[in-house]
Each structure stands twice: as C-alpha cells, then as structure tokens.
Amino acid sequence: MQTLRLYRSTVGKKAVMAVTGVGLLLFVVGHMVGNLAIFSGPAAIDGYAAWLREIGVVWPLRFGLLLCVGLHMVVAIQLARRARKARPVGYEHGRRPQSYAARTMRWGGVVIALFVVYHLLDLTAGVANPHGVQGEVYNNLVADFRLWYVVLAYTVAVLALGLHIRHGAWSALQSLGVTAPRGIALVVATAICAGYLSVPAAVVLGVVS
Amino acid sequence: MKLTLRIWRQSGPTGALVTYPLDDLSPDMSFLEMLDVLNESLVLRGEEPVAFDHDCREGICGMCGLMINGVAHGPEKATTACQLHLRHFRDGDTVTVEPWRAKPFPVLRDLVVDRSALDRIVESGGYISAPTGSAPDAHATPVPKQAADTAFTSAACIGCGACVAACPNGSAMLFTAAKATHLGSLPQGQPERWTRAQDMVQAHDDLGFGGCTNAGECIPACPKGIPLTTIAQLNRDLLRSHLR
Ligand code: SF4
Numbered sequence: 001m002q003t004l005r006l007y008r009s010t011v012g013k014k015a016v017m018a019v020t021g022v023g024l025l026l027f028v029v030g031h032m033v034g035n036l037a038i039f040s041g042p043a044a045i046d047g048y049a050a051w052l053r054e055i056g057v058v059w060p061l062r063f064g065l066l067l068c069v070g071l072h073m074v075v076a077i078q079l080a081r082r083a084r085k086a087r088p089v090g091y092e093h094g095r096r097p098q099s100y101a102a103r104t105m106r107w108g109g110v111v112i113a114l115f116v117v118y119h120l121l122d123l124t125a126g127v128a129n130p131h132g133v134q135g136e137v138y139n140n141l142v143a144d145f146r147l148w149y150v151v152l153a154y155t156v157a158v159l160a161l162g163l164h165i166r167h168g169a170w171s172a173l174q175s176l177g178v179t180a181p182r183g184i185a186l187v188v189a190t191a192i193c194a195g196y197l198s199v200p201a202a203v204v205l206g207v208v209s
Numbered sequence: 210m211k212l213t214l215r216i217w218r219q220s221g222p223t224g225a226l227v228t229y230p231l232d233d234l235s236p237d238m239s240f241l242e243m244l245d246v247l248n249e250s251l252v253l254r255g256e257e258p259v260a261f262d263h264d265c266r267e268g269i270c271g272m273c274g275l276m277i278n279g280v281a282h283g284p285e286k287a288t289t290a291c292q293l294h295l296r297h298f299r300d301g302d303t304v305t306v307e308p309w310r311a312k313p314f315p316v317l318r319d320l321v322v323d324r325s326a327l328d329r330i331v332e333s334g335g336y337i338s339a340p341t342g343s344a345p346d347a348h349a350t351p352v353p354k355q356a357a358d359t360a361f362t363s364a365a366c367i368g369c370g371a372c373v374a375a376c377p378n379g380s381a382m383l384f385t386a387a388k389a390t391h392l393g394s395l396p397q398g399q400p401e402r403w404t405r406a407q408d409m410v411q412a413h414d415d416l417g418f419g420g421c422t423n424a425g426e427c428i429p430a431c432p433k434g435i436p437l438t439t440i441a442q443l444n445r446d447l448l449r450s451h452l453r
C-alpha cells in the first residue's frame with residue numbers, strides 16, 4: 001500500500017527515474033571501461049567479451065537493463081503527459097528553459113533509445129554490421145568506424161548521452177534528496193563522452209586498425 | 210518614456226492579447242503604477258480597465274504576479290512585479306504581459322488567476338498541531354541556529370505562484386517544498402513531519418500540478434530566493450516517510 005502510494009506520487013516517480021537512471025549510468029560506465037580494452041589489441045577485447053559470457057553475467061545484466069530502461073521510459077512518459085495536462089494553455093511570449101541539458105532530456109532520451117536499437121542490431125546481433133561476425137568484437141568495431149556515417153551516428157548518440165547525464169546525474173541526486181554541485185555531473189558526462197568517443201577517434205585516426 | 214504593452218484580456222473562457230501604446234511614462238514608475246495609468250486612461254475612454262492582482266505593492270504579500278515577456282515577475286532577479294520599475298526597460302520596448310498559466314490556476318479575468326490551489330496544499334499539511342492559548346516563552350523550545358536559518362529561508366515564500374508559472378512542467382513543488390521545509394526544520398514541526406510530506410505531495414498531485422523534474426526554472430523566477438535544497442529535503446522526507 002505504502003509502496004503503491006509512493007509510486008503514484010510525482011516525487012516517487014522521480015525517485016524511480018533516479019534509481020533506474022543510476023543503474024543505467026553504472027552500466028554505461030562499465031561498458032565504457034570495457035570498450036577501452038580495444039587499445040590493448042584484438043585479443044584483449046575479444047577475450048574480454050568471451051570472458052563476460054563465460055562468467056554468465058550477460059543475461060542477468062540484459063534482464064536488469066531491460067527493467068531499468070522500461071521503468072525509466074514509462075515514468076518519463078507519465079511525467080511528460082502530466083506536465084502537458086498541467087498547462088493546457090501556454091504562453092504567447094514563450095521562453096525557452098535556460099538549461100539546454102534539462103530542456104533536451106525528453107527528446108534526448110528518445111534519440112538515445114533509437115540509437116540503442118541500432119547499436120544492438122549492429123554490435124550485439126551483428127545484422128547491421130559491415131563485418132558482423134560473432135565474437136570478433138575488434139574487427140566488427142573497426143569495420144564500423146571506417147564508415148563515416150556510422151562514426152557520425154555514434155558521435156551524435158554519445159553526445160546526446162553526455163547531455164542526458166549532464167542533467168540526469170545531478171537530477172538523480174536531487175530526486176533522492178541530495179543537492180549536489182552541478183559540476184559533478186559535468187565531470188561525469190565529459191569523462192563518459194571522452195571514453196566512448198576515443199574508440200571511433202582511434203579508428204578514424206588510424207591508431208587502431 | 211514610451212512602451213507598447215501587449216496585455217492578455219479575458220472576460221470569458223478565452224482571451225487574446227490586446228496592444229496598448231503608452232507615452233509619457235516615468236522610468237521611476239513601478240510596473241503596477243504603469244498599469245494604473247493605463248487603467249485610468251481606459252476608464253476615461255469608457256473601456257474596461259485591466260484586472261490585475263496586487264495588494265501590498267512592497268514585495269511582501271505575494272498577490273501580484275505577472276508573466277512579463279515570458280519571465281515570471283519580469284526581468285529583475287529576486288523582485289516581485291510590484292517592485293519592478295520601468296527603468297529596467299528600454300524606451301520604445303514592446304512588453305507582453307500575461308497571467309500565470311497552469312491548469313490549477315484558472316484565469317478569472319485578464320491577468321488575475323485563482324491561486325486557491327496553493328491554499329489547498331497548505332491545508333493538507335502546512336501547519337503544526339499545538340495547544341494554543343497564551344504565547345509560549347520565546348526560549349521554551351530551543352531551536353538550533355542552522356535549523357532556524359533553514360526554516361527562515363523557506364518561510365520567506367510569499368505564495369505568489371511564480372514557481373508554478375515558470376515551471377515547464379507546471380509543478381508547484383518549490384512552493385510545497387518551501388512550506389514543508391519551513392515546518393519540517395523546526396522542533397515544533399517534527400511530530401507531523403512524515404505525514405506532512407506525504408499529505409502535501411498528495412494534495413499537490415491531486416490538484417493537477419505537474420511533477421517536478423528538477424528543471425530548475427523556478428529558482429530564478431522566485432522573488433524570495435527559495436533554494437532548490439528545499440525540494441531535495443521534501444524528496445528526502447517523502448522517501449524516508451515511506452521507507453521507515
Ligand atoms: S516558492 Fe517563491 S515563487 Fe514559489 S510561491 Fe513561494 S515565493 Fe513565490
């Protein structure tokens with residue numbers, strides 16, 4: 001009963017956004033660190049991928065992520081619809097909210113979700129990958145980032161993710177009751193963008209081939 | 210100085226912006242005095258004066274509230290519309306004046322909205338239950354300095370509703386949090402602290418306000434400088450009340 005009342009309240013929904021968001025953020029950080037194995041050569045990153053399967057974390061992780069993404073999206077849609085209902089008549093002299101990151105949370109989230117679908121088809125299922133051989137992570141990645149449009153799509157998605165985290169990481173803490181300095185979220189977002197973009201950059205610049 | 214005003218006029222279910230050119234204004238006039246001048250001329254012409262809310266005109270009652278060029282209470286920081294002076298505009302500017310916009314704030318007429326929804330939130334938990342009678346001694350309940358400061362900062366809220374008007378979600382969370390933090394920080398407010406958080410948030414939601422998403426737009430809009438930390442404290446109190 002209590003839990004249901006909490007979930008129904010707008011503050012409870014915000015807490016759900018925060019907890020699932022933190023879960024996803026931890027995954028994003030872990031994924032990024034794993035990606036950096038590419039700089040140690042094909043054996044390292046292919047071996048890392050094989051090891052993840054061996055220790056059996058892949059499916060529990062996928063299940064957890066699906067749950068987080070699902071809840072994160074459901075609650076986001078509920079809050080967005082509530083916001084629209086709360087202001088049926090808008091202002092004639094509108095003004096954009098000041099924080100670009102805060103303003104783009106909703107559409108930025110959609111961009112990220114679309115990218116995740118493509119990303120899964122590309123590097124998990126392999127069907128959208130120019131190389132597309134299971135287990136050959138290194139070759140799949142290099143084949144991808146030799147195509148300018150893949151680099152472009154990936155870069156846009158990573159920047160959208162960075163922007164989402166820029167507001168989201170700070171916002172999650174606020175929702176859970178801690179007002180942190182906004183700089184923390186900026187540092188986290190910048191580090192994540194840099195980590196993710198280093199891989200396509202390395203392929204484009206020929207450091208990894 | 211000269212200004213062209215575009216003012217929202219509404220006497221029925223819908224309204225529209227109407228343009229009024231004004232000459233001979235003094236930069237030392239307040240925004241509301243300018244509306245007084247306009248209204249005098251409207252009355253002389255036999256037209257309906259513009260309805261707008263105001264009372265103290267010194268920034269303490271919370272009655273005035275206008276969306277001026279899309280900014281709640283106009284361009285000056287920490288200033289209510291009644292304390293805004295024309296010197297902050299440029300000669301020849303066009304200024305759009307609209308009422309607060311939110312579902313729980315229906316427009317009554319022109320620039321006047323019904324803000325009783327905020328009273329409903331206070332009724333749901335913005336009080337303490339204590340035996341009344343003669344005033345207690347001032348030092349009967351010691352209050353730690355920090356708690357007193359937090360309570361005082363939060364108690365500065367004048368209930369103007371600018372936070373709702375500025376919020377992209379139409380949320381009244383800053384107002385609600387100011388009230389809950391004001392009482393929740395003091396010893397006298399402790400017995401009802403947890404039910405207060407639950408009941409006030411519930412009332413806020415039931416009234417049709419949007420959910421806070423930490424957009425932070427309310428902070429520059431608030432004439433009394435209520436900080437975002439009040440919302441964090443309410444979030445914390447609500448979560449704790451359910452997890453206790
Ligand atoms: S929190 Fe600030 S903006 Fe909101 S009602 Fe109180 S004084 Fe007005």
Ligand code: FES
Binds near residue numbers: 272273289
């Ligand atoms: S009229 Fe009282 S605060 Fe503006």
